[in-house]
Amino acid sequence: MCERYKGQKIKIRRLSLRDYDKMVEIWRSSGLPFKPKGRESKASMKKQIEATPDLLLGAEENDELIGVIIASTEGRKGWLNRIAVVPEKRGKGIAKALTVKAEQALRKRGIKIIGLLVHKSNTPSINLAKSLGYTPNPEILYLTKRESDDA
Template sequence: MSALNTGSIDMRLISPDEIEQMISLWHEAGLPSKPGGRDTVESLREQLANDPDLFIGAFDRERMIGAIIGSDDGRKGWVNRLAVVPDKRRSGVASRLLERCEEALRRRGRQIICTLIENDNDYSERLFTSKGYKRENEIIYYAKRDADDI
């Protein structure tokens, strides 16, 4: 059970120099990324330059142990790429990252915050449900991609 026992964990914005560390964290966490498109180092640095307030990391001293990326399409806020390393899970790190990201999106005026969860990701579904997110059953996600790996 998560006791939000994350007192020694520092939550702060991710710097451009820490993008590679964030990608390594995704690998360690088993989070699939899109190496050919929006998840390249160059693309992520560009996103961070546009939205520096929406790249948030959890740090145990120098080690990045969790991260989240928010995005703002001007109508809704989105939370993306939430990941925590396996050895630091179930202690509330993802919950704190999510709260920080929601605060940043609300500061931008977003009143709806959304996320996309893969069908078989039960832990993630439980996490978002426990934080007040409601499944929109009538929506089916469609995407038109210029390549498979983006």
Template sequence: MLPGHTPSMDTNDTLILPFDNAVHRQAVIDLWKMVFDPLASYNDPAFAIDRKRAVDDLFFVAVENDTVIGTIMAGYDGHRGWIYSLAVHPDQRKHGIGSMLLHHAENALTKRGCFKINLQVRESNVDVIRFYEANGFAMEKILSMGKVVDQD
């Protein structure tokens, strides 16, 4: 376990733990391939895991009976926090796992001094929008822009 991190647990014995590459990597890759639509090469799970591990430790997994059933990554730039890659296995949805992961990441960001957390959701993903709204997030009238940077 990483220093300064303590696992959180709810009543159904689901643990929220820091991601451990040696233990969780393949299960996370499999989960992400199941639940995320890989639209671009930079969304490749192995690539995303390696890049995240290179910058910080705000990467957590939900584990039940030694099985990874959910993930979340967070980021913090010293001003705002971000939520990424919140995934819950389809068979485990509607049991509070996503909310547990989200609250764990929010607490980790808050401990670092974060006062505002952002996330992005596809406008067409109505169920996910409802989930975040139920967890205290609100839509903001902000246009999100992005640019893929060539990484030769």
């Protein structure tokens, strides 16, 4: 389905494994850290696409992928991950459109709380989240335990 975001004709669609190389290119050109040997390896993306095809979305303009978002859920909460838009297409509402579609897909799964982790210095992402009604909780510390740095 095509919709217009700030005058552009954009299609939001599900991602497939055929999009993998382009997805990686978008993350790279966005300077977004990702885990090519871990959660964002081709094998891992294949598993995620098969398990939750509704939660991995891309924005396409003229048949070219220009933005991606990977939502996820373990059943309790929903998460928005790795959202990125190619630098030359930013500021046109594409990230907002991707986020709204991902939220809709999570809600269809019965998810009532959606969160995202953002680096404190990432003002565009923080503003994006705030513009869509997300509120920060400065009291929460993010703690992780990792099998390896690649995970």
